[in-house]
Amino acid sequence: MTQYHPLTIQDAISLAKKIPGHFRKDAELSCREIGDGNLNLVFHITDENGKSIIIKQALPYAKVVGESWPLSLDRARIESEALNIQHSICPDLVPQVFYSNRELAITVMEDLSDHTIMRKGLIEGTAYPLFAKHIGRFLARTLFYTSDLGMNQQEKKERVKQFINPDLCKITEDLIFEDPYRDSPNNSFSEDIRDEAEALWNDTELHLEVALLREKFLTHAEALIHGDLHTGSIFATPESTKVIDPEFAYYGPMGFDIGAVIANLLLNYSAQPGWSSDEQTLHERRERLLRMVSDVWTEFETNFRALWNEEVLDITAKTPGYQDLYVQKILRDAIGFAGCKMVRRIVGLSHVADIDTIEELAIQEQAKRTALAIGKSLIKINRNAVSIGEVIQKAEQAAQQKGVRV
Amino acid sequence: MTQYHPLTIQDAISLAKKIPGHFRKDAELSCREIGDGNLNLVFHITDENGKSIIIKQALPYAKVVGESWPLSLDRARIESEALNIQHSICPDLVPQVFYSNRELAITVMEDLSDHTIMRKGLIEGTAYPLFAKHIGRFLARTLFYTSDLGMNQQEKKERVKQFINPDLCKITEDLIFEDPYRDSPNNSFSEDIRDEAEALWNDTELHLEVALLREKFLTHAEALIHGDLHTGSIFATPESTKVIDPEFAYYGPMGFDIGAVIANLLLNYSAQPGWSSDEQTLHERRERLLRMVSDVWTEFETNFRALWNEEVLDITAKTPGYQDLYVQKILRDAIGFAGCKMVRRIVGLSHVADIDTIEELAIQEQAKRTALAIGKSLIKINRNAVSIGEVIQKAEQAAQQKGVRV
Numbered sequence: 082m083t084q085y086h087p088l089t090i091q092d093a094i095s096l097a098k099k100i101p102g103h104f105r106k107d108a109e110l111s112c113r114e115i116g117d118g119n120l121n122l123v124f125h126i127t128d129e130n131g132k133s134i135i136i137k138q139a140l141p142y143a144k145v146v147g148e149s150w151p152l153s154l155d156r157a158r159i160e161s162e163a164l165n166i167q168h169s170i171c172p173d174l175v176p177q178v179f180y181s182n183r184e185l186a187i188t189v190m191e192d193l194s195d196h197t198i199m200r201k202g203l204i205e206g207t208a209y210p211l212f213a214k215h216i217g218r219f220l221a222r223t224l225f226y227t228s229d230l231g232m233n234q235q236e237k238k239e240r241v242k243q244f245i246n247p248d249l250c251k252i253t254e255d256l257i258f259e260d261p262y263r264d265s266p267n268n269s270f271s272e273d274i275r276d277e278a279e280a281l282w283n284d285t286e287l288h289l290e291v292a293l294l295r296e297k298f299l300t301h302a303e304a305l306i307h308g309d310l311h312t313g314s315i316f317a318t319p320e321s322t323k324v325i326d327p328e329f330a331y332y333g334p335m336g337f338d339i340g341a342v343i344a345n346l347l348l349n350y351s352a353q354p355g356w357s358s359d360e361q362t363l364h365e366r367r368e369r370l371l372r373m374v375s376d377v378w379t380e381f382e383t384n385f386r387a388l389w390n391e392e393v394l395d396i397t398a399k400t401p402g403y404q405d406l407y408v409q410k411i412l413r414d415a416i417g418f419a420g421c422k423m424v425r426r427i428v429g430l431s432h433v434a435d436i437d438t439i440e441e442l443a444i445q446e447q448a449k450r451t452a453l454a455i456g457k458s459l460i461k462i463n464r465n466a467v468s469i470g471e472v473i474q475k476a477e478q479a480a481q482q483k484g485v486r487v
Numbered sequence: 488m489t490q491y492h493p494l495t496i497q498d499a500i501s502l503a504k505k506i507p508g509h510f511r512k513d514a515e516l517s518c519r520e521i522g523d524g525n526l527n528l529v530f531h532i533t534d535e536n537g538k539s540i541i542i543k544q545a546l547p548y549a550k551v552v553g554e555s556w557p558l559s560l561d562r563a564r565i566e567s568e569a570l571n572i573q574h575s576i577c578p579d580l581v582p583q584v585f586y587s588n589r590e591l592a593i594t595v596m597e598d599l600s601d602h603t604i605m606r607k608g609l610i611e612g613t614a615y616p617l618f619a620k621h622i623g624r625f626l627a628r629t630l631f632y633t634s635d636l637g638m639n640q641q642e643k644k645e646r647v648k649q650f651i652n653p654d655l656c657k658i659t660e661d662l663i664f665e666d667p668y669r670d671s672p673n674n675s676f677s678e679d680i681r682d683e684a685e686a687l688w689n690d691t692e693l694h695l696e697v698a699l700l701r702e703k704f705l706t707h708a709e710a711l712i713h714g715d716l717h718t719g720s721i722f723a724t725p726e727s728t729k730v731i732d733p734e735f736a737y738y739g740p741m742g743f744d745i746g747a748v749i750a751n752l753l754l755n756y757s758a759q760p761g762w763s764s765d766e767q768t769l770h771e772r773r774e775r776l777l778r779m780v781s782d783v784w785t786e787f788e789t790n791f792r793a794l795w796n797e798e799v800l801d802i803t804a805k806t807p808g809y810q811d812l813y814v815q816k817i818l819r820d821a822i823g824f825a826g827c828k829m830v831r832r833i834v835g836l837s838h839v840a841d842i843d844t845i846e847e848l849a850i851q852e853q854a855k856r857t858a859l860a861i862g863k864s865l866i867k868i869n870r871n872a873v874s875i876g877e878v879i880q881k882a883e884q885a886a887q888q889k890g891v892r893v
Contacts, residue, residue, distance in 0.1 A: 229705045234660065235653035241708075245648040247641035254640065259803060288806040295803055296813075299635045302647075302706050397665060397701055400694040407702075 085141070085154065085184055090114065093124040093136050100180050100189055104128050119144045120152070120328075125194065133194065134179065139186040139328070143252075153248040156328040157186035162243065163330035164190065166305060167219075170226050174219045175324055193323050196316035203312060203349045204356055204435055206366060208319060213373050215322035216315070216342055217380020224335045225388045227305035230395050241302050246331040249308065250298075253329065257421050258295035261429045262288055270428040273446045277453050278428045290460045294417045302332035310341040311422070311433075312349070336414025339381055343415060344422035344456070346374050347476055348435050351423075351452035355439030367480070371473050378415070378469040382408060409467070416472055417463030423456030447483055454479035491547070491560065491590055496520065499530040499542050506586050506595055510534050525550045526558070526734075531600065539600065540585065545592040545734075549658075559654040562734040563592035568649065569736035570596065572711060573625075576632050580625045581730055599729050602722035609718060609755045610762055610841055612772060614725060619779050621728035622721070622748055623786020630741045631794045633711035636801050647708050652737040655714065656704075659735065663827050664701035667835045668694055676834040679852045683859050684834045696866045700823045708738035716747040717828070717839075718755070742820025745787055749821060750828035750862070752780050753882055754839050757829075757858035761845030773886070777879050784821070784875040788814060815873070822878055823869030829862030853889055860885035 088096070094110045097103065104110060108128040116123035120143050124136040139157040142149050161181035168175040176191035202209065225231040227240065260267040263282050270278050281287065307314070308329030316323040350370040357363035389404050398404070426433045427449045436452065439445040458475040466472075494502070500516045503509065510516060514534040522529035526549050530542040545563040548555050567587035574581040582597040608615065631637040633646065666673040669688055676684050687693065713720070714735030722729040756776040763769035795810050804810070832839045833855045842858065845851040864881040872878075 229702070234705060235657055238651050238653045238656065242648045242651040245644050247644045250644065251641055262803075285807050288803070289808045289812075292803045292806045292809045293812065296635070299640060300708050302708050397668075397694070397698045400698045401691050402695045403698045406695075406699065 085186060087122060087140065088124065088136070088138050088185070088187070090124070093126060096136060096187075096189070097124075097126045097134060100134065103134055103179065104132065125192065133192040135176075135190050135192045137188045137190065154186040156246070156249055157181070157188060158183050159244060159246055159249070159330055160326065160328040161188040163305065163307070163327035164188065164325075166227065167223050167307075167324065167327065170222045171219050171324075174215055174322055193316045193325070196318050196321060196323055198313055199315040199317040199322075200312040200345070200349075200434060202317055203346075203370075204352075204438070206356065206362070207317075208369060209317050209322070209373075210319060212317060212322055213376030213380050216324075217377055217382075218384050219322070219324055220335075220339055220342070220377075220381045221384030221388060224304040224306070224338065225385055225392070227332075228303055228335070230389060230393050230398055232394065234395070240305060241332040244305055244331045246308075246329065249329045250331055250333075253298065253308070254295065256430050257425045258291055258298065261425045262291055267430045268428055269430050269432070271446070271449070273442070274427070274449050274453070277450060281424065281428060281453075281457075284457070287457060287460055290417065290463060291421060294414070294421060294460070294463070297334045297414060298337060298418075301334040303335050304332065305330060306333045306335065306338045307341075308333065308337070310338045312342075312345040313433075334414050334418070336411050336416075337418045339378070339411065339415035340418030340420075341422055342377055343374050343472065344419040344426075345433070345435075346370050346377070347419065347455055347472075348423060348426055348433050348452055350374075350476060351455060351480070352433075352435040352439060352448045355436070355441065355444045355448055371476060374476070375469050375473055378412070378472075382412075385411075412469065413463050413466050416459050416466045419472070420456045420459030420461075420463065423452050423459070427453050427456070451479050451483040454483060491592060493528060493546065494530065494542070494544050494591070494593070496530070499532060502542060502593075502595070503530075503532045503540060506540065509540055509585065510538065531598065539598040541582075541596050541598045543594045543596065560592040562652070562655055563587070563594060564589050565650060565652055565655070565736055566732065566734040567594040569711065569713070569733035570594065570731075572633065573629050573713075573730065573733065576628050577625050577730075580621055580728055599722045599731070602724050602727060602729055604719055605721040605723040605728075606718040606751070606755075606840060608723055609752075609776075610758075610844070612762065612768070613723075614775060615723050615728070615779075616725060618723060618728055619782030619786050622730075623783055623788075624790050625728070625730055626741075626745055626748070626783075626787045627790030627794060630710040630712070630744065631791055631798070633738075634709055634741070636795060636799050636804055638800065640801070646711060647738045650711055650737045652714075652735065655735045656737055656739075659704065659714070660701065662836050663831045664697055664704065667831045668697055673836045674834055675836050675838070677852070677855070679848070680833070680855050680859070683856060687830065687834060687859075687863075690863070693863060693866055696823065696869060697827060700820070700827060700866070700869070703740045703820060704743060704824075707740040709741050710738065711736060712739045712741065712744045713747075714739065714743070716744045718748075718751040719839075740820050740824075742817050742822075743824045745784065745817065745821035746824030746826075747828055748783055749780050749878065750825040750832075751839070751841075752776050752783070753825065753861055753878075754829060754832055754858055755841045756780075756882060757861060757886070758839075758841040758845060758854045761842070761847065761850045761854055777882060780882070781875050781879055784818070784878075788818075791817075818875065819869050819872050822865050822872045825878070826862045826865030826867075826869065829858050829865070833859050833862070857885050857889040860889055 090112045094112050110126055110128055112124050112126045115125050122138040127133040139154050143152045161178050164178050178190045180189040229237055307327045314326045353363055353366050357366050436448045455476050496518045500518050516532055516534055518530050518532045521531050528544040533539040545560050549558045567584050570584050584596045586595040635643055713733045720732045759769055759772050763772050842854045861882050
């Protein structure tokens with residue numbers, strides 16, 4: 082009988098040797114624990130020829146900013162099952178799972194250390210010319226094929242059951258949709274933007290929009306969403322994109338995943354004055370990031386509509402006008418959720434390195450104000466938005482108003 | 488080990504004797520099978536003093552209009568678990584469950600034979616002066632307390648899982664949202680209204696609205712809904728109302744249950760020329776039915792808003808404007824679903840006695856055309872409706888246009 086215990090380096094090596102088809106029995110394996118230790122152990126195991134795998138093990142608690150709270154190990158099951166589904170739909174964009182063990186809460190998967198965490202790459206100014214194409218396809222295919230449009234509607238209900246994920250959803254419900262809009266002990270922001278935080282707590286127009294978006298997150302079981310698709314959940318090179326860490330996966334609104342991608346590109350956009358060395362670089366990177374935002378949506382929409390036209394299983398889905406309204410709903414949700422995700426990264430518990438590691442504090446403050454301005458305006462326009470162009474416009478406006486050099 | 492087999496009369500009596508606290512060990516029990524045999528066996532068991540209980544057993548198939556198809560026995564679990572939850576929320580409006588057995592697919596419950604099936608009562612012209620108050624309270628309380636508004640949001644997710652109900656949802660998806668809008672072999676309508684059926688198949692404006700409503704049925708996990716709340720699922724007397732048969736229960740849109748009640752009152756309204764003996768009676772009954780429709784909504788809304796103001800658990804729910812938009816959404820959904828439920832009872836597989844047992848065929852045809860006209864107009868106005876008054880107005884208009892005496 083296995084029983085849950087955190088793996089030691091030696092345990093990880095023994096386990097690695099047992100995974101069929103990877104290492105020779107007499108291989109000399111070396112192993113490093115490379116996780117951040119907050120939620121998971123991550124073991125990187127290599128043989129003498131450089132062949133490698135990753136063993137990820139969930140820890141029974143979460144540590145965030147010193148706090149520790151218990152967290153269900155079931156998230157490891159959710160993660161490995163979501164990875165399997167996503168990999169079957171987009172084999173080139175999701176790491177392959179070789180083995181998983183529910184009791185030990187482990188997933189053994191493809192090693193992606195030749196890729197960089199995209200957030201880090203963006204901070205360093207790396208261009209990802211294929212990213213929008215890749216992620217647009219990932220979003221369109223995973224969302225379509227796990228929804229009532231692209232799979233049997235009775236099997237989909239069993240999938241909803243399989244991915245009921247209360248613990249991880251609670252994190253999102255609290256940290257994204259609740260805390261930033263009131264004076265919560267879970268918030269975390271620098272004193273120089275206290276005025277912004279207090280304005281958030283008193284903006285009832287904003288609260289109404291966030292309540293409506295939160296209600297969608299709570300009730301709209303549209304598709305198996307990744308649930309945490311920020312640029313830290315993406316491994317990338319200029320040629321390749323891999324989506325990892327779907328432990329927040331559950332059946333939710335499609336726009337949530339798209340909004341997460343857009344929000345994190347716009348957070349990097351807001352941070353650019355801290356990373357671009359000169360006017361020319363700043364201008365180019367900002368243009369590139371906004372083009373990426375626009376392209377992510379367009380690639381999603383193009384792929385999604387093509388799947389709808391060619392692969393749809395739902396016989397009512399061919400009704401004239403339905404696809405347009407459905408796509409419009411996804412766009413609006415994506416814009417609203419993107420706004421929520423930007424706001425929470427500035428005043429909520431968990432921040433992003435794009436902004437928080439800017440050394441010069443005045444520029445860091447300016448980046449925060451820019452991100453908040455974009456976030457708030459996206460939330461406010463979400464229900465009436467008709468094109469991704471409005472997002473670009475709001476981003477440019479906010480950047481200008483917050484005095485970013487243009 | 489018990490193992491599933493359909494109970495005989497003798498089995499039912501033996502089982503009844505084993506239920507604690509009901510019958511004396513030496514009681515003389517008599518038992519009649521009173522189900523319609525299409526979906527369930529229903530045993531009515533009485534002792535010599537008139538004390539009685541009901542044993543309901545699911546059959547592993549459904550028979551409708553001669554067709555037979557397999558149907559999951561899990562619906563008996565769903566029914567008894569839903570009854571328990573609804574009874575705990577509205578003890579006076581839901582029969583008490585004394586015992587249930589998952590393997591045998593049986594539920595033993597309170598006998599309500601002193602009540603009449605409400606559809607029958609309405610056909611006979613019975614007034615139910617307390618019905619709107621009762622059902623409005625049932626709807627408000629069961630929907631509120633099983634939703635993210637009135638229960639812990641993480642426990643609610645476990646409830647969603649508990650009530651995943653693919654087989655029974657499929658019946659609704661097909662028979663209500665799909666078949667009536669195309670030339671399906673599952674449809675059933677009299678030849679005198681073939682023009683109406685064909686018009687439905689070609690009305691793409693209607694198809695779009697139905698596709699949008701169907702999408703809500705498929706994805707909006709708002710509350711534990713009854714799922715089949717027509718007047719055949721309600722036992723009533725002028726003083727008492729009991730909601731039975733929640734085997735279609737699952738987490739769905741709140742408006743679906745409210746719409747079902749409204750639709751069935753309006754079906755009876757459409758049928759009144761067949762049942763009212765004179766102009767005066769016709770006029771009175773029609774007025775009464777429309778007042779009931781209006782009162783059902785008003786009682787629901789009043790109770791629901793009071794619960795929201797006094798009992799809401801969701802801290803974002805106090806956001807100004809949110810309750811109004813939420814209630815408006817429920818109203819719109821209720822109106823749309825009511826329309827779908829009317830249409831399907833005229834051209835779809837399963838009809839209502841209110842209309843189909845009208846003897847004079849010209850009047851029956853007129854009733855069908857009236858019901859279809861009301862149903863279609865409710866579907867078409869649903870997304871922009873702002874008050875229940877619009878439903879009343881559409882019903883009166885349709886009745887007038889279809890030549891009902893007014």
